Amino acid sequence: MGTPHRPPADSLSASAGESLRRFWRRVADAPHAYDLYHLLRWFDARAGGRVPLGRATHPADEPVRLGQQPSLAFAPSTLACATAPRADALPQVSIYSFGLFGPNGPLPLHLTEFARDRARNYDDRTLTAFADVFHHRLILLFYRVWADAQPTVSLDRREGARFDNYLASLVHLGLPALRRRDEIPDHAKYFMAAHLVRQTRNPEGLRQILRAYLGVPVEIVEHVPHWIPVGARQRTTLRTHANTQRLGAGAMLGIAALDAHAKFEIRVGPLSREAYLALLPGTRRARQLTDWVRQYIGLEWAWDLRLVLAADQVTGNTLGRDQPLGWGSWLGTRTRRCAADDLVYSPETSTHRHAQAE
Structure with missing residues (x-):
């Protein structure tokens, strides 16, 4: 039975859409106050994309655009700036911490200086935009590697819960037929995995x-x-001559045995x-x-x-x-x-x- 996807971003309710707009306005006003992982995790859980961030096969299927802002300074924060979504454009996020440019990037510093100069003084973002083609994919892959290793992040989306499968298999509940079979929530069983995994x-x-x-x-x-009832065939009667009901060997007095x-x-x-x-x-x-x-x-x-x-x-x-x-x-x-x-x-x-x- 397939897991239903969340609705796409364009089908979000008015309240959810307003919540996203308010969030992006806060990020745009104070980008230094947000961590990259926190931002992407929140957006991934709320945006309603068909696939998690970093899993899409084409950039058109992803609800955000990521890039790096060329800078010669050491990164004072993770995020450089953010642009709220518009009717004709997806939200955009630029970062300092990861990319080809900058003192920690693999490219020579003069290329960082050139890209920064063209963008700031000539409003020419050709080189920066070309590099962002790779930055967008690499940043999302970097985030996806982190998110896949976090148990709580996997619960943000309905089709997630990868760690549920790990813990369920650990306590011998990995088969789908063994899930949700009684009154105990599955996560309560996973919480008690240390007790349930023991053989004794x-x-x-x-x-x-x-x-x-x-x-x-x-x-x-x-x-x-307590008294254990003795079946009618196992009871000792005067009419039976079975060898198993000899005195001291197999005969039982009464209809129940104390245990x-x-x-x-x-x-x-x-x-x-x-x-x-x-x-x-x-x-x-x-x-x-x-x-x-x-x-x-x-x-x-x-x-x-x-x-x-x-x-x-x-x-x-x-x-x-x-x-x-x-x-x-x-x-x-x-x-x-x-x-x-x-x-x-x-x-x-x-x-x-x-x-x-x-």
């Missing part, structure tokens, strides 16, 4: 991920006992009432937490979520308040002021039930 998984890694993403205290309680190795508990809190309600079953925040656990450890382990409501947030039932029965309401009188940590549920089964209901 540990409670501390999961705790740090959830604390950073949810912004609340999180603790992991390991070795939580303390395959389950853990995520304890979240103390929470404000708003954060508490946001993590109740079926909420988007609860689904995000579930997706983080699946992303980090998969579906191998069983786990529960325990929500802890801060002591000063625990109140009695009052008509007209948002107090979900069984989840965020309490009856009776509390004998001591403490956090409420009696709500425990399994987000995996709760998410499945809510998905079926929807």
Whole structure:
């Protein structure tokens, strides 16, 4: 599926066009206050060119013209001057810092002096304009090399985000089918790449991920006992004579087995009432937490979520308040002021039930 391009410059809205005009007026009034990279990056993101600056195959496809102002002085700033766009002309930018002329350029100084003299005293920019044919392309290529190496610059345009592909591949999410597949934004996963790229998984890694993403205290309680149901075919009955169900070898008493190795508990809190309600079953925040656990450890382990409501947030039932029965309401009188940590549920089964209901 192709990525849609931004509209061309001539189709920008009136507000966007006015914003560009104001920007170019500020640059023209004080060019020394702007850096070349900053200027080109801002313009590349706002101008709406079909391709990024430095990638066009023909200068006619680029929305700006660049050149160098011949000068014998060492560059006092990056930019020399700028001309705002007009109805019949694209914006123009002249720089000091990079080009064929000047004390740092490859050409002999007498050619710089000649080009400067012709432009200033005779209004003849023939040599300068000829050199700008090469300056325009070289400056944009120079900018493109810098921009391609900056993670944030790649996000300025919709078709960019090159570093997204790098980080996605690093955490094994490089295929398009693995993007935007759950409630967690892809960039949140890239931010946690240091945890997700590791081959081993540990409670501390999961705790740090959830604390950073949810912004609340999180603790992991390991070795939580739970009962594992035994299938009907695996249960020991008096009518069976299978060798696998001998006493002391394969026989099992009951319909479930107690296990303390395959389950853990995520304890979240103390929470404000708003954060508490946001993590109740079926909420988007609860689904995000579930997706983080699946992303980090998969579906191998069983786990529960325990929500802890801060002591000063625990109140009695009052008509007209948002107090979900069984989840965020309490009856009776509390004998001591403490956090409420009696709500425990399994987000995996709760998410499945809510998905079926929807």
